Amino acid sequence: MGNTFGHLFRITTFGESHGGGVGVIIDGCPPRLSLDISEIQQELDRRRPGQSKITTPRKESDTCEILSGVFEGQTLGTPIMIMVKNKDTRPQDYDEMAKKYRPSHADATYDAKYGIRNWQGGGRSSARETIGRVAAGAIAKKILKQVANVEIIGYVTRIKDLEAAIDPATVTLEQVESNIVRCPHPDRAQQMIQLIEDIRDQGDSIGGVVECVVRNAPTGLGSPVFDKLEADLAKAVMSLPASKGFEIGSGFAGTLLTGSQHNDEFYIDDTGAVRTLSNRSGGVQGGISNGELIILRVAFKPTATIRKEQKTVTREGEETTLAAKGRHDPCVLPRAVPMVEAMVALVLCDHLLRHHGQCRTLNPED
Amino acid sequence: MGNTFGHLFRITTFGESHGGGVGVIIDGCPPRLSLDISEIQQELDRRRPGQSKITTPRKESDTCEILSGVFEGQTLGTPIMIMVKNKDTRPQDYDEMAKKYRPSHADATYDAKYGIRNWQGGGRSSARETIGRVAAGAIAKKILKQVANVEIIGYVTRIKDLEAAIDPATVTLEQVESNIVRCPHPDRAQQMIQLIEDIRDQGDSIGGVVECVVRNAPTGLGSPVFDKLEADLAKAVMSLPASKGFEIGSGFAGTLLTGSQHNDEFYIDDTGAVRTLSNRSGGVQGGISNGELIILRVAFKPTATIRKEQKTVTREGEETTLAAKGRHDPCVLPRAVPMVEAMVALVLCDHLLRHHGQCRTLNPED
Amino acid sequence: MGNTFGHLFRITTFGESHGGGVGVIIDGCPPRLSLDISEIQQELDRRRPGQSKITTPRKESDTCEILSGVFEGQTLGTPIMIMVKNKDTRPQDYDEMAKKYRPSHADATYDAKYGIRNWQGGGRSSARETIGRVAAGAIAKKILKQVANVEIIGYVTRIKDLEAAIDPATVTLEQVESNIVRCPHPDRAQQMIQLIEDIRDQGDSIGGVVECVVRNAPTGLGSPVFDKLEADLAKAVMSLPASKGFEIGSGFAGTLLTGSQHNDEFYIDDTGAVRTLSNRSGGVQGGISNGELIILRVAFKPTATIRKEQKTVTREGEETTLAAKGRHDPCVLPRAVPMVEAMVALVLCDHLLRHHGQCRTLNPED
Amino acid sequence: MGNTFGHLFRITTFGESHGGGVGVIIDGCPPRLSLDISEIQQELDRRRPGQSKITTPRKESDTCEILSGVFEGQTLGTPIMIMVKNKDTRPQDYDEMAKKYRPSHADATYDAKYGIRNWQGGGRSSARETIGRVAAGAIAKKILKQVANVEIIGYVTRIKDLEAAIDPATVTLEQVESNIVRCPHPDRAQQMIQLIEDIRDQGDSIGGVVECVVRNAPTGLGSPVFDKLEADLAKAVMSLPASKGFEIGSGFAGTLLTGSQHNDEFYIDDTGAVRTLSNRSGGVQGGISNGELIILRVAFKPTATIRKEQKTVTREGEETTLAAKGRHDPCVLPRAVPMVEAMVALVLCDHLLRHHGQCRTLNPED
Structure with a gap:
């Protein structure tokens, strides 16, 4: 029951990193939302591997298909199924992992819980699973935009100890997308990129912090x-892979x-609305949005997969060492940005529908 | 639907701070758990107001009753209803609050969402609601203890900038309960208590950090x-009142x-078990417990209710000021400890039952 | 998890037939519904034992209290807790049942599932549990009435083989309540009452059919x-006790x-609305209401508790006989009518809120 | 949220009758169940159109693919996605239906609820949606068989007024599958087949009753x-298309x-088990299985799609007539048998897992 959210x-x-494919069923999308597959693909492209020199070189176009729930360019109110077939799988890269547990990965715990795991890549614990989330998030974002002009913008504020001060009130998607690390501070971004490349060249990895702001969230x-x-x-x-901490306000x-x-x-304020002079609450008071900017931060640990040799054990209980050979990101942060945005969008959209109802959210007169 | 967890x-x-009472229904408790009301009362006593000189002076014995689900000292497997009647209510203290929104409280957002609120005290957003959680947590703790000798210990590691280094592997409940601030570092605890008293005397409030460790959590x-x-x-x-951040490992x-x-x-290790040399994962890898200590931290903001005068607005949209008169905690941390423990216990117990099933958790042969 | 609906x-x-009490938490009730406890009590009075010569003589006034969620006569949008304390309990009547399983009751299956049961009366399987449902149903009915003038009317159409033809389009609550068997066909009702008394005097019991119509259900x-x-x-x-069959249309x-x-x-039709010439669908097509009368029927078996001696077994696995001594209904139908209405109201109200959202159902402008 | 069960x-x-495809995600399947796609295909073949002269001639092989959750022939404990692509779609057959509502179909109510529908075939309300249920049911059946040798057998007991007396204690799958109408009474089956052919030739349709027995259901x-x-x-x-009534025992x-x-x-009984002399309860007492045969019946109405001309209206609100041209079943009963079995299996498997837990159901020592 852990694979449903909202x-x-x-x-x-559904889906493992290697196997038929990955995807999502979205249940409860309001009917009569105009929806083009390119709107979803655009978000997936921000998430996909191989998008830049600082992400994993795994080549996946992550081209999505919509198999249900959309008719003549409009949502039907029925489940929307979106999937991406797996392509560039190299299970041979993972042979060693059939036997050895990768440190700080989910190999050992999946084996402990299920007594079995798909050891080709990360299996179900792979970040590849987030494709379904990002696809669904693209639809959630569109609904939020259409109903209340809500904007959700994520960005990297820290890579290891390189920090950037960003103004959540004014940051734009264009600024975020203007560089491959998704830090809307151009100078700091260049330093971050350099740092990621250096670390990667050392066979190591790093983490950091993603901040996300929601503007125009309804009260x-x-x-x-x-x-x-x-x-x-x-x-x-x-619930995103590699996250270790959360803060609001x-x-x-x-x-x-x-x-x-x-x-x-x-x-x-001028319009007669109740507002706050500061926003340490981060847009939420008593669990309810108050109309101010919603601001949250997520800590992502350094990627667990590294080329450096580490101590580990085999499935059979013998101590050994492992130096990863598979393709991997030296730093998950750039690709984590659209994932965080998607999860935030899913939460807001779910609460919007609780408030408005499925059928009345987009069509209040129904 | 937001009032059910697990x-x-x-x-x-259910329940508001003022009104008939507060309480909880626990559904899914395994049958044939021996249960005495004193076991629940004991946890409630750690949460109740008026327990020490650094908590709110509101006098509530918080005496609980069990109205269903227990028969001849054993759980039936049917819903357990536990409630506490409200007693020392002084709605007159809150007259001003019928009209004015308390800064950083939920008054304004409840009004925005529901168009109505119980302005006597915090209403539903009062920490008094956590009585039901703590009562249910007491039962969850007992199940976890009985099935796998699980221990859950929370403690204060920081009050404002006063930090204490605590070893989660060895800290004991007795150490935690040995002082009223629930920091198991005796010297630091005294400084913390002094700081809370000073701040309270200034009409102000402070926050801090609770850490919680789970020992013997099953893999x-x-x-x-x-x-x-x-x-x-x-x-x-x-979901606890006043929490602003979360970390694991x-x-x-x-x-x-x-x-x-x-x-x-x-x-x-010696027993042939797979273990980790360090525990930066905090006992969880890929979303699944790995048998190491589960360690998490929660940030609690300074109490919103303060005696100092602050700018605010009325329900009718006029700017004004407010200096709180109701009874309140200058620092929620000491009372937050049992709340954090309870929530952690509820999560673990829910996952334990997913793994074992309701009826087989305590009675595997059934 | 089986004790939550909607x-x-x-x-x-929550609650067993004997013990502290029984009741319900209603989560999700729209805010700002004016609500008086008498509106709930009125429905409970239609359900309560001892209401007439053909129901169980157990004396319970079933007086309810509201402990949360209502403030100054209006719902808050927070959980509404309603409970009734158990009073006229005579556990001594049930001594024999501690050892013997009553045929066609839940004694044996509760023991098989939970390894324990409250043998004083029916425990959790008692019809007394439906108090919470009827109380919640009263609120659901009021919301439905207020939003769309929805009327929900249940009535007995058959007792054993005594059948009454009732027109669901025109039947009124007054007609239903005009006699103690709740069959709105006066002559047939008298025959039914006579039959129930005869059967009761024989130490036996009978069943029948309740029909329920919903008028003005929104499309x-x-x-x-x-x-x-x-x-x-x-x-x-x-999910109601003693029901064995369901039909729609x-x-x-x-x-x-x-x-x-x-x-x-x-x-x-004259108003331009799409209507159907007949209504064999019973007001629902493809799982969605179509604006016609919703008509359903429920079969209730003869009460399991009878005074006649029957073969049974003890908890310890010995064959024996049992002749019930506790108070019981010779026929559940009259009291089942408000239970059916309540369950229908709960379903419709839940779907209404899915359509409209919690906060906008009563206050569309919010 | 209405597209998830269990x-x-x-x-x-997910899926509409015309469009990319239909399928299912199964979440919570115990790990390490050996699973071959042919086991699922076999059940789908019992459900597929075109299987005999008395079902719709729509040609769909309904060949399924497993896209996730199975690795080297064993379930992983992760979501299993199974899908069937739509093939023999003839949207042109449905042109008329873009404008006209088919009587007793879901066309009008989907339009009323969602303001849009996929008018090519039944869209989401098509029986084609049950492919996902039957595929999931095949897995549920296998788990039940493996854990407790549970057998679930459905069969037709009535077509219109042609009734067959079947002994649920002894009926076999082979008997059911020995004829195309799935009535395990050979003579009556031939009469039923003849009746369906006659009715089809008249451009009309008929309904009937499916009975289902569960043997060896755990207490x-x-x-x-x-x-x-x-x-x-x-x-x-x-929740199955065309069902109008339900009975147990x-x-x-x-x-x-x-x-x-x-x-x-x-x-x-001889083994010391508590048993019942008769089984009017249908294997369930107080909502809990008692170890006897679980016996239930489902009424299916005559297929709504008929070639005879009927009065109807257009989307634009004009009265007109319609005589269906699309391919359809003259009687849904033969294909409803595997659907009923699947739904029964899903319910039992869900409750089995509640009792045993996901990971311990098949591997009690975990």
């Missing part, structure tokens, strides 16, 4: 007490302030 | 890809390491 | 393919017709 | 109070008996 806008993904999204917006956002991004740093420093005082 | 071990809470818990153990843990604790700090520094190398 | 309008019930309710309206209705009523009798006899031809 | 053994289907399956076994079975089969006929006639008296 309630009213609900996705179920009132989130369902206390367990399905608070920040709780659902936390689950969403912590002031996050861990906010614990260094006093209440009088931290609280977001209220005022009435 | 799948096989599933809780639904194999967690349901990739969306219900990864760390994802469910993140959602669980981020190396967390945000782990992003400063390289892969070769961060990876947990494997070895075979 | 998705957006979701109820969770478009139901979520194909699994949550078709008739599928959810079937589950809802088949033409039901089993419809299988005797040809397609040309059975199909509901379309026409356009 | 909790621990959970399926999500203890079912989760009161809402997820009673009979409630989940009712929902399962009432004595069903509607049982309401004609008195309690003393209807009750199933207990005895102790």
Whole structure:
């Protein structure tokens, strides 16, 4: 039951890194959304391997097909199935992994839980599984855009110790996409790229932080007490491969302030709306969006797959060593950006539909 | 639908801070667990207000009743309903709040979402709602203890900038409970208590960090890809009032390491089990527990309610100021400890039941 | 997890027939519904034991309390907890049942599943559990009435072989409530009452059929393919104690017709609406309501508890006999009517909220 | 959210009758089940169109592919995706249906709910959607067989008014499959086939009743109070296209008996097991299986699509007539048999996993 996410806008993904393919069923998409496959492909292209010199060289065009739920360019309100066939698989690269567990990978735990695993690549724990999420996220983004002009923009704010100060209020998608590391600070981005290349050349890997901002999120999204917006956002991004931490608004740093420093005082803006003077809450109070920018951050650990030799054990319980040979990313951050955006979009869209209902979200008069 | 948590071990809470009472229905508890109400009361006592000089003086004994699901001292496998009646309510303290929104509270967002709120105290967003969680967590803890000797221990590692280094492998419940701030470092604890008192005397508040360790967690818990153990843990604790951040294992700090520094190398221990030399994964790899210590941290912001005057607005849209008069905690951390433990227990117990089944968890031969 | 029903309008019930009490948490009720406890009590009074000479003489006033979710006469959008304390319990009546399984009751299966049961009365399998459902159903009915003037009327159409032809288009609640058997055909009703008394005097019991009509159901309710309206209705009523069969529209009798006899031809009515000339579909086509009367029937078996001696076995595996002594209904039908109505209301309200969203159902402008 | 069924053994289907294809994701299948695609194909062949002279002549081989979740002939515990591409589509046959609503079909209600529909064939409401269910059911059957030697056998007991008395205790799959109408009474089967041919030649259609028996069902399956076994079975089969009624055990006929006639008296069998002398309960008491045969019946209406001219209306609201031209079944019963079996298997397997847990169902030592 762990492969389904969301309630009213609900996705179920399938697929291993090697095998027939990967994809998603989206259940609950409002009807009569105009949808072109290129809109989905565009997001997948931001996620796909081989997109730049700092990502894994695995060659996958990740070309998607829509097999149901869309008719004459419009959604039907029925399940939308989107899939990508696996192509550039080289199972021979993984022969060694049939026997040895890769450190800090899911090989050992899948074996412990299921007593079996697809050892060709990461199997189900591969980041390839996120194709379905990103495809579904593209649709969620479009709905949010259409209903309330919601914008969701993710970007890299830190690679290892290289940090960039980005203004979430003004950052644009164009700035993010202007370089291959997806850090909208041009100078810092170049340093980050250099650092990733250096680390890769050493046979090592690094991690960092993705920040994501949501602009124009409607007030009132989130369902206390367990399905608070920040709780659902936390689950969403912590289900991404390699994530180790989550923050909303002031996050861990906010614990260094006093209440009088931290609280977001209220005022009435020109339009008569209730607003806050600061935004340490990160756009959510009591689990419900308050109309301010929603701002969250996700920590991604350094890629577990490295060429350096490491101690490990075999399935049969013998100690040995392993130096990875398969293709891999030296740093997941650039490709994690569209994944974070997708997960954030899925959460917001689900709560939007809880608020509006499936059929009335896009067509309020129905 | 946001008031239910868990799948096989599933809780639904109810209640506002003022009104008839608060409580929980626990659905899916395995049958034939011996259960005494004192075991639940004991956990509630760790959560209740008025327990020490650094918590809110609100007087609530929080005495619980079990109304169903237990017969002759044993669970029936049917829903267990536990409730606490509200007693020391002083709605008059909150008159001002009927009109004014408290900064960084949920008053404004509840009004925005529902068009109505119980303004006597925090209503549904009050930490009082967590009584049901802690009561259910007491049962989850007992099941985990009985099935696999699982221990869940939470403790304060930081109050504002006062940090304590605690060894999660050896910390004991007795150490945690030996002082009122629940920091198992005696000297640091005294400094923390002093700081909380000073801040309270200034009419202000502070936050901090709770760490929680799980010992003896069985291998194999967690349901990739969306219900990864760390994802469910993140959602669980981020649904607690005042939480702003979550980390598992190396967390945000782990992003400063390289892969070769961060990876947990494997070895075979004396018993022939697969173990890791380090534990930056925090006991979870690929969303599944690996048998090492599960270690997580939660950031809690400074309490929003403060006596200092702050800018705010009225329900009618006028700017004004507010200085809180109701009783409140100057720092939620000491009382947050049992809440974090409870949420962690609920997640683990749910995954344990997914693995074992409701009826076979305690009685494998059934 | 079997004690929760519904998705957006979701109820969770608790309680055994003997013990602290029984009740329900309703999660997802739209905010700002005016709600008076008398509206709930009124429905409970139609369900309660001791209401007439043909029901069980167990004396329970079934007086309900609302403990959360309602403030100053209006729903808050937060969970509504409603409970009834158990009063007239006579566990001594059930001593024999601690050891012997009552034929066609759930005693043996609860023991087989859980290894334990509350043998005082029916425990969790008692019809007393339906108090929570009827209370929640009262709220669901009110929402449906307010949003679309929906009327839900149940009535007895058959007791054993005494059948009454009732016109679902015109039957009124007053007609149903005009006699104690709840059959809106006055003459037949008297015969039914006489039959029930005769059977009771013989120490035996009987069953029958409840029909339920929904008038003014909005078009478009139901979520194909699994949550078709008739599928959810079937589950809802088949979860009631003693139900053995379900039909919608033409039901089993419809299988005797040809397609040309059975199909509901379309026409356009005066208002321009698409309507059907006949209604063998029972108001649902393809799992979605079509605006015609929704008509369903439920078969209830004769009450299992009878005074006549029957063969049975003990918990310890010995053959014996049993003649029931506890108080019981000779025929569940009169009290089943409000239960069926409640379950139908819960299903419709859940689908209404899926269509409209929680917050917009009553307040479309939100 | 209506396209997912089950909790621990959970399926999500996708696909319209015309378009890319149809299929299913199965989430929660226990790992290490040996699985060959021919086992699934075999069940699909019992469901496919064109299988005999009394089914629709639409030519679809319904050849399935497994795209994930199976590795080297064994299930991985990860989602299994199975799909069938659509082939013999003749959208031109349906041109008229773009404008006209077919009586007693879902055309009008889909339009009312979604404001759009795929009018090529039945779209999402086509019986073609059940391919995913039957494929998933094949796996559920295999698990049930392997864990407890459970047998699930469906068969036709009535076509219009032609009824066959079948002994559920002894009927075999071979008997069912020995003729094209799937009625294991050879003489009656021939009469039924003749009747279907006659009706088809008249341009009309007929319905009937499918009975299904489960043998060797483990005691203890079912989760009161809402997820009673009979409630989940009712929902399962009432979600099949064309079903109008459901009965378990004595069903509607049982309401004609008195309690003393209807009750199933207990005895102790040779093995010391608690058994019942009769089985009017249909293998379920209080929502939990009791180890006796589970027996249920489903009413299927006459196929809605007929060649006879009928009154209908256009999408634009004009009255007109329609005589269907597309290919269709004159009677759905023969093909409904594997569908009913599949749904019954899915329900039982889900409850089996609730009882045993995902990972321990097939591998109890894990």
